[in-house]
Amino acid sequence: MPYDKTLDVETFKQVKEFEDTRVTVGVFSYNGGEKKMQIVRENLDQTGNWRFTKLGRVTKDEAKEIIPVMMKAVENM
Secondary structure, eight states, rough: OOGGGEEEEEEEEEEEEOEEEEEEEEEETTTTTTEEEEEEEEETTTTSOOEEEOOOOOOOOHHHHHHHHHHHHHOOO
């Protein structure tokens, strides 16, 4: 069964922006299933557009900003 965006329900979303990157923390439930946290990084390219990239590692400053958001997300799960 292919992914159907209409079945993906978002119950929480918060974005933290940094110099040339942003991290989004969200809580989603697909097709009435268990709520799950999603963490996404986007980098600003040279043309000024946001492009998805693997989150991988985070800096200390990013972690300090993102962890409280993740705790809020957990409360919405």
